[in-house]
Amino acid sequence: xxxxxxxxxxxxxxxxxxxxxxxxxxxxxxxxxxxxxxxxxxxxxxxxxxxxxxxxxxxxxxxxxxxxxxxxxxxxxxxxxxxxxxxxxxxxxxxxxxxxxxxxxxx
Amino acid sequence: xxxxxxxxxxxxxxxxxxxxxxxxxxxxxxxxxxxxxxxxxxxxxxxxxxxxxxxxxxxxxxxxxxxxxxxxxxxxxxxxxxxxxxxxxxxxxxxxxxxxxxxxxxxxxxxxx
Numbered sequence: 001x002x003x004x005x006x007x008x009x010x011x012x013x014x015x016x017x018x019x020x021x022x023x024x025x026x027x028x029x030x031x032x033x034x035x036x037x038x039x040x041x042x043x044x045x046x047x048x049x050x051x052x053x054x055x056x057x058x059x060x061x062x063x064x065x066x067x068x069x070x071x072x073x074x075x076x077x078x079x080x081x082x083x084x085x086x087x088x089x090x091x092x093x094x095x096x097x098x099x100x101x102x103x104x105x106x107x
Numbered sequence: 108x109x110x111x112x113x114x115x116x117x118x119x120x121x122x123x124x125x126x127x128x129x130x131x132x133x134x135x136x137x138x139x140x141x142x143x144x145x146x147x148x149x150x151x152x153x154x155x156x157x158x159x160x161x162x163x164x165x166x167x168x169x170x171x172x173x174x175x176x177x178x179x180x181x182x183x184x185x186x187x188x189x190x191x192x193x194x195x196x197x198x199x200x201x202x203x204x205x206x207x208x209x210x211x212x213x214x215x216x217x218x219x220x
Contacts, residue, residue: 034207043111043202043210055208087153091207095168098153 002026002090006099014107019075023088023099028068032092035064035073039084047086048073080106109133111203111211119197119218125190129203129211130183137161137181140206144177144188146199147213154199159186193218 003026013019023033031051036044046055048064051071061076075082083106088099115127129142136142141158148154157167159177167175171190179186190197198218204210 041212043212045210046208049207085151089155089207094166095170096155096207098155101151101153 001095002029002093002097004088004090004097004099006088006102008102009100011102011104012107013078013104015078015080017078019078019082019104021073021086021088021102021104023066023071023073025069025071025090025092029090029092031067032090033064033066033071034089034091035062036087036089037082037084038087044087078104078106109205109209111205111209113201113203113211113214115201115214115216117215117217119193119216120220121194121218122192125188125193125197125216125218127188127201127203127214127216128185129187130185131205132184134205136179136184136186141166142177142179142186143204143206145202145204145210147202148199156188156190195219 005024007022033051035048037047038044047058047062052064063074065072085101085103087101110132112130119125139161141160143158144156146154157177159165165177174191176189195218200213200215202210202213
């Protein structure tokens with residue numbers, strides 16, 4: 001199985017900050033990497049698919065980059081409603097595997 | 108708008124089978140995509156368990172292959188998870204999803220005597 005190492009596992013930032021979250025794959029996954037946001041008690045929401053494509057309806061402050069083994073989710077200006085857990089998913093090969101998650105809180 | 112809703116017992120005894128239902132509205136499960144079960148363990152580790160495709164074929168995570176079965180009832184637009192011989196390590200929140208895009212809210216299942 002492809003191992004996904006996500007960092008950091010916890011992040012505290014202020015409103016307006018630029019926030020970055022990273023995922024590293026144990027082998028090449030091309031651009032088959034998605035980012036999700038999950039708020040407490042809610043279904044996970046797809047933010048970014050195929051490394052850098054913004055899902056319809058997601059604010060443009062969210063962006064994704066990377067290919068191969070190293071990927072980044074960036075929030076350009078943190079908003080209070082962005083408090084959530086974020087996780088990555090590789091769908092290059094079966095079984096699909098997840099990063100460990102990043103819990104984002106407001107400072 | 109597509110919606111997925113998981114349902115099933117919240118408590119299962121060790122060695123028994125866990126059975127969950129995913130009810131889909133807003134899209135017909137035979138029209139396309141694969142239809143998955145995913146789980147999130149206490150401590151937040153997640154596992155993609157398997158899927159049933161729109162055509163009815165299945166694909167399971169090798170870590171579960173001997174214990175898992177995913178089936179469907181197309182007349183009710185539902186698909187199902189059965190996980191056999193459960194242990195306390197199967198305690199998790201279980202989600203159903205369409206492909207890698209749309210998820211249900213999840214249902215918490217505890218395995219305990």
